[in-house]
Amino acid sequence: MTIGILGAGAFGTALAVALARNGAVTLWARDPTQAAEMQQTRRNERRLPGVTLPENVSVTAEIADISGCETLLLAVPMQQLGAFLRDHARLFEGKTLVSCSKGVDLATGRGAVALITETCPQARPAVLTGPSFAADIARGLPTALTLAVAEEAEVLQEQLSTPVLRLYRTSDLTGAELGGALKNVIAIAAGVVIGAGLGDSARAALMTRGFAEMSRLALCLGARAETLSGLSGFGDLVLTCTSAQSRNFRYGQALGRAEDFDPNTTVEGVATAKAVSVLAKKHGIEMPVTDMIAALVAQKVTIGEAVQMLMSRPLKEE
Template sequence: MIGILGAGAFGTALAVALGRSGRAVRLWARDADQVRAMQATRRNAVALPDVDLPETVSVHAEIAEVVPAEALLLCVPMQALAALLDGHTGIDGSCPLVACCKGVDLTSLRGPVALIRDRRPEAVAAILTGPGFAADIARGLPTALTLAATERGAALQDLLSTQTLRLYRTDDIIGAELGGALKNVVAIAAGVVIGAGLGESARAALLTRGYAEMLRLAMALGARPETLAGLSGLGDLVLTCTSAQSRNFRYGAALGQGTVFDPSVTVEGIATARAVLRLAAGLGIDMPVTAMVDALASGRIALNDAIARLMSRPLKQE
């Protein structure tokens, strides 16, 4: 049995994909009303209203009903991961804990695997990340993701792969974490470019310079460049910078258009930009795209001023 904590879009999509493959899946949601509704309708009316839950998927309101499991997938937002681990002692090291979130914790400046290891040092910790929209995974469309683990990676890869969900394995946890986190920041910037009507050429330039920022920080923290060139880095970057399915891209587009974005939608790149700038400052690394996103998101700078600052930076060799 595979346990999934978090019945948002991604957690539900993974439950559907794994359930369709014949695996027994137990899905936990913190909202008891949501649990009752999903049990009754066999659908997640909020996150994936058009997708039926397979019979192999059960929905639960108590974590004790989900653990122990062959693996426990933690599908909560990055900024909620520490609270989930701190608030539920039933999540222990009896099974592998696989983070399915992207970002950097604002309090500790750590990625999801480091948070798990800090709070559950006895557990096998891993991260599942890469270019996969929940709607595509739930519909059974071909998707490839990265599983980063230093222990039991091959076993987890076999357990979590299906005919439509193909997992590639790496032991570069730092690279996989940072690729998934930093691309959200660049996706916001790409959305700003398109929302402001600056054009596709500007988006291509922004994506390229944003990728250079990702590499600079990730390598300084010990990541391997080939990891950033893979699914969890470049692959995820391309997806989220070019599709309106990305919440980060849509948020950036709203900033570029000067419109209000739905505050109920989680936009991981906002907190990640703030945390990453603190990390980069300690390492003496320049990250102008990230700085622009943070300044725009916090309202410290107007859009025209942000664009002017980026375009007036000193000319240099690529």
């Protein structure tokens, strides 16, 4: 059975390469020129240089070409996902829609599962998330991810697993998607710490306190603690806070160094920080790291003021 992947960015392309081990894959690209180029050259040099697409990956810009795929992986940027689902809701009826986006919608404060449920009520939502870089997946390096789905999890787990892509299943969709979304904000903060020259000890403290506030919000919204402690939460947090392959971390570094950052690079943690800061206040949850990043990316505070915001908080028990 052909798997459809919607979104030909780095991660969507990497998933197409990985899942081609199991059978045919249809990869949809929004830009017809990009789709034609990838189909002809078997490369995506703009997003994933040095990687060749297997012959059983078909690239198209015609979204109707994925109509025969029962399982669709949504590798669309989070802030575009809601409109994308609304535009193609009829095509997605009865499909399994696996969100690969990590973030919270700024306009609604909702995650991908809620957007899928609202716009495509006849579809089955799932979440694929965890510590992974597109380049590693495409190169066939061992990767473990979380697959969150409410029912028939074993079937989907088998379909999306490969010899080097190991999936652990859970029914906790809320925890899986929140872990992936919230860690992006903390990764920006970790990048700020390193970029500003505050050191690895400060980064470790930031990651620890960041994980604490991630857990507070996620548990308040119905997630399970073990999900946040697993691949989709703690595991992804460690990866993105410690590697320059992370776009969110690199963006934070640029902020910390007062340098410009490529405006064409998607940094999901920016919009997520703003959305989550509002969401946390609504639920009465303290999230000082998130609030600091939201203020920083909105240029409401300087780096020095942001550090002072955190270091001057009242002393308390851990």
